[in-house]
Amino acid sequence: MQIEELFGINLPLIQAPMAGAQDAALAIAVSEAGGLGSLPCAMLTPDQLRAELENIRAITNNPVNLNFFSHTMPASDTHLEQQWRACLQPYYQQYGIDPEKITSGATRIPFDYRMAEVLEEHRPAVVSFHFGLPKSDLLQRVRDCGCKILSSATTVAEARWLEQQGVDGIIAQGLEAGGHRGFFLNADLNTQLGTMALVPQIIAATDLPVIAAGGIADRAGIKAALSMGAAGVQLGTAFLLCDESRISKVHRQALQDVESPTALTNLFSGGPARGVVNRVMADLGAMAEAPPPFPLATSAIAPLRTIAEQQGVGDFSPLWSGQNRTGCRSVSAASLISSLFEGLEQG
Template identity: 50%
Template sequence: MIRTLFDISVALIQAPMAGVQDANLAASVCEAGGLGSLPCAMLSNQQLIEQLELLSRSTSKPYNLNFFCHSTLQYTKLQKQQWHSLLAPYFNEYAIAESSLTDEASRQPINQSVIDIIAPYKPAVVSFHFGLPAPSLLEQIKSWGTKVISTATTVEEAKWLADNGADAVIAQGLEAGGHRGHFLSMDLSLHKSTAELVQECVAHVSVPIIAAGGIATEDDVAHMQTLGASGVQVGSAYLLCNEATTSKLHRDAILAQQKDSTALTTLFSGRAARGVCNRVMQELGAIPAHVPPFPYASIAITALRSKAELLGGSGFSPLWCGQKYILRENISAAQITQILMQKWSV
């Protein structure tokens, strides 16, 4: 169903993965018949234009632009003091002065200036994390003929998205790497496996359901189809492909990890996200108290990350990765797309 909805050849969306990809990976998936995605939430306006130009030159096929639409909460003086107190031993270790840290976070929700930039490109699909944007922004996007999708972590969120303008819903199971897309409740105990969530959403939501999380093989893809999914969204399977910009430290961490070594953590941004366990997660706990709200946690952590990475360490790096993945190196994103979709029944 999503093949017709998005005008693509195979029912696969490449998950937008900020920090480990650019337009080249998205274009490769598009050329293989899937829906390539460009993560836009952390791009400046100028970077967004540059990436849109590159993507438009690299493929004439439909593509997806992904944005965040979170509500920006206040970062109070007390929250900052508590967070910095927790991180103080690391500041001392890496000689980071608290006074050097700003209060400005890099992740911004979509706004009118971004809408004005992407309007001339009329993307086939625009996807969102953390709900949907204001109705006025959504109306503009849909006026281009663009399809809108967003992520749900519960059936209640899936229903809300369908009722508020989403043309399809991504059912994100607990196995998925990167940020959780929850927005109606911050209670992680409500989240279920991909298989459970897909079945619930298919039974209770009228729009097409796209399965996401723990999908790494052609058998995984075929299984999601038997559960009623109209398509799949896959991210971690592309982390080591030729077009990925995944850093050497990130690649090494993925290759070296033991089974079941990922966890959900709020340490890197203030919102729960799944990645490979590293030093800061092990020493502070993956979800400690006093982590400030999204996206402010990233300010101090990024300063520590920069110092540690200069010394060759990934102890403060967000090493996003799903619970299940297949180590595929020296292979293109297009080839991975073709492999994954071999058993999908047209």
């Protein structure tokens, strides 16, 4: 089954949810253009989510995907937090930041009962998860709302597990993808495959629609994914320069330098995520031992990001990006989608 039929959309396209890079405006634009727009919810409070949903429904009745994280929150560890702040101390001194005034805590919260109540009020067409799935009673509440359910798989084993849990489709997240790796069964990065290797293996291993994600940013990539049997594609990085994007000026500048390398890094959240290499990644190493586990690393580095961006530099910013930025364009989302899909069936 192609995702047009599964979700009631016109194009085999899902816009990747990108927390911190977008709000409802991008989701609305993509859904209005015939794809499945997505709203990232992991950094929203329930009231903020309600407001975003009211905004969406005031403009479009087309299907929209709400995306949540399903990670297990680690226990706070004072020693690890102090270790991380000590690592960042030279930068605090450079920018005149007092680390004692930085509040600890997580900005990314897993799906919980409060969010389930919001879904029961609004009953969105599609709900997707990153880092596996919520526990069974929460998942059943989502199912009882009539939502189609998706989740990301980074290995065949994860895809099989998701199928056993009764999801409606699988997002095959290749290693090229920007942002956080969605793994949940095995954190060994050596198990992670590229998109074009992962997608056919998951298709062969499951009976569910498989959506290809990672490194797809142009018409050729879309055509390649669909030709190997993907039910649709998920694009994120390609939308980051669009008019509806909410990324910072320094992030926009980094994306326009298509030759700058990307790397997986745990410096910004504690979990591996792909972004453009910047100063702190080069100084400390993209994958370091100092940060506390996901998502507890963010609070200590956030003040550095804020003050550096005020000075026009992205030395401490999570410049999330997939490996392929060639499709990024400073146009409306609708224009980008038109350029990607017009005449695609004719090749």
